[in-house]
Amino acid sequence: MIQQIVLVTLAALALTSCGQVEPGASLDTTPIGAAPTSATGANTPTDGPVLPTQTAAPPAATQAATALPGLQPTFTSLPAGQGDAASDAVVRAQTALATALGVAPQTLSLVQVEDQEWSDSGLGCPNPDEAYMQVIIAGQRIVFSDGSNTYAVHTDGRGNRMLWCNGGKPMALK
Template sequence: MTISRRQAAAPLLALMLALGMGACGSDTDTGGDAPTTSEDAAPTSDAAPSTGDETEPTAAPTTEEPSVTPQPTDPADPSGGTALPTGPVSDEVIASEPVQAAISDLAERESVAADAVTVAGHQAVTWSDGSLGCPKPGMMYTQALVPGHLLVLEVDGAQFSYHSGDRGNRAGEFTYCADPHLPNNLGTGSATM
């Protein structure tokens, strides 16, 4: 299952609006009206007036933001112990410049010819923050959802994870990640670039 950018950004937008509105005033403000409480608020057009006999309605379920699940790592396993998603990848994606650059990078890292590297998987993902699923200890990252891609390369049966983001000065460029932290919302299949 994949989610659109709007669906992925909606919870973040709601949080930003709530924080922004909370910063607009406080009980100690000297000017303006008194703060409105939920008891003072007028009912909305789609809600019936309260008679005092009803129970409080429960909030509608919200869509959870994609999150990262830390996985145990094994230094002998270049995929970081994480099951990387694999599947068929289109020739168009394989021929793209960012994927070819990642293939060259892995061939150099593993001291093999570029044709020994195969593309085992490629997906559009939404990273949970600016680390693009590859956080480094002691580093701080933007705390915003980042659309991007996950590329899985393979050499002699060993899988390697390459991550990219669709924004910023290095948009679309894949970076090797020795310890991948993948989003929970991974779909199936290949994405186009």
């Protein structure tokens, strides 16, 4: 019984150590790190590592791009609808801030719109009594002025969340 187990184990090891060789491929049986042998089988002395006899061709020189006849590039400033989405976010922030302040939206003028990457779901204006998801959120910081004060509205990328950062304290805007 033990003899059969040993034979099966040896057969399994022999089969797993064998790999497939493509027909016509030569097998290099020289151990790794050993010096190459000559046709007679005698070791050939070397002073250092064996270097390949062929060198790679140098990379081809790069050519300048050439225009194809009859093809002209077309340029657009923004894909259709994206400019409208940005201005829509500003209008929504202006309207929501005006409602929170109890003033007409026209009394607030736009000072600055800045793309932001907020470090957490507090949108750059965290409430110290709340915990926030630690995830990068793309959004905007939109600043308005009424002539005497400035107001910063922080938004997420979709404009679903808007916070008025009032003296460092967040006030949700709707």
